Amino acid sequence: MTIRNYLVPPSLAGLRADAGLAKLTGMSRTTSAELLSAGRVTMNGKVIDKSVTLVDEAELEVTLPEPLNPLEVKESPVSDFRIVFQDDHLVVVDKPAGVAAHPSVGWDGPTVPGALLALGVQLSTSGAAERQGIVQRLDVGTSGLMVLAKSELAYSRLKQAFRDRSVHKTYHALVQGHPDPASGTIDAPIGRSPKFEFKFTVSPDGKPSVTHYSTLELMRAAALLEIILETGRTHQIRVHFSAFHHPLVGDSMYGGDPTLATKFGIDRQWLHAVKLSFDHPITGEPVSFESPYSPDLVASLEAARNY
Secondary structure: OEEEEEEOOHHHOOOEHHHHHHHHHOOOHHHHHHHHHOOOEEEOOEEOOOOOEOOOOOEEEEEEOOOOOOOOOOOOOOOOOEEEEEOOOEEEEEEOOOOEOOOOOOOOOOEHHHHHHHOOOOOOOOOOHHHOOEOOOOOOOOEEEEEEEOOHHHHHHHHHHHHOOOOEEEEEEEEEOOOOOOEEEEEOOEEEOOOOOOOEEEOOOOEOOEEEEEEEEEOOOEEEEEEEEOOOOOOHHHHHHHHOOOOEOOOHHHOOOHHHHHHHOOOOOOEEEEEEEEEOOOOOOEEEEEOOOOHHHHHHHHHHHHO
């Protein structure tokens, strides 16, 4: 058995337990409901069912049943998963929201390696068992471009390129309000939250984290930003703009207004990896890839413009 502990953040207080647990863990709502129905979830020490309302800062303990093997990549076809480019050494994909970068404990949904396996693409065997071929990650709720290694040499060189910050990643994000200044740099270290196991926060004891941004478009209640990461910390964009008091639209984990998200018709953070550029790890030639917004982002952006 695997036991995971969480604290309910204010943004999820008041939600039904099955919906809130899904948002906390990244599991599907169906799986969350099954765990609750099986008595595998307690809140402040008491077993709860799926219809119970979550309480602010309550302690949740989730017991995940076996078998849950985070090391196993399972074939998982994804209808809107797209290969943008591949050769003998690497593959660039356009990842939809709802697909995890790699298998992990508690996640029963599709993964990037699993989607590639379903398409007959084999990745490098370098790296930890559940992350073979993985040289970068995107959050489950973030869509867009992601590169993976197919050969061992490509894996080694791409990992080094990310460490050297020579891979250029550009994101577009819809944030609440209007950032002031309209363009700039957020330089604030990020570490794990002392209160919430699954969250990160700006902390003087965290790792150096630098985010550059510029405003592309202003709307009544939101702004569309272009963001370039100098570092690549977990949840970096989400944490930095939350700390900047302009959380991403739809990002309830980091302070996004759920009412505004509903009005804009978005149920995940509005964040898309729109461009990826780097030198090919084998040929040395510069390569660059772009990804259009997914349909849900297009629709919510139009709703924000008309709000």
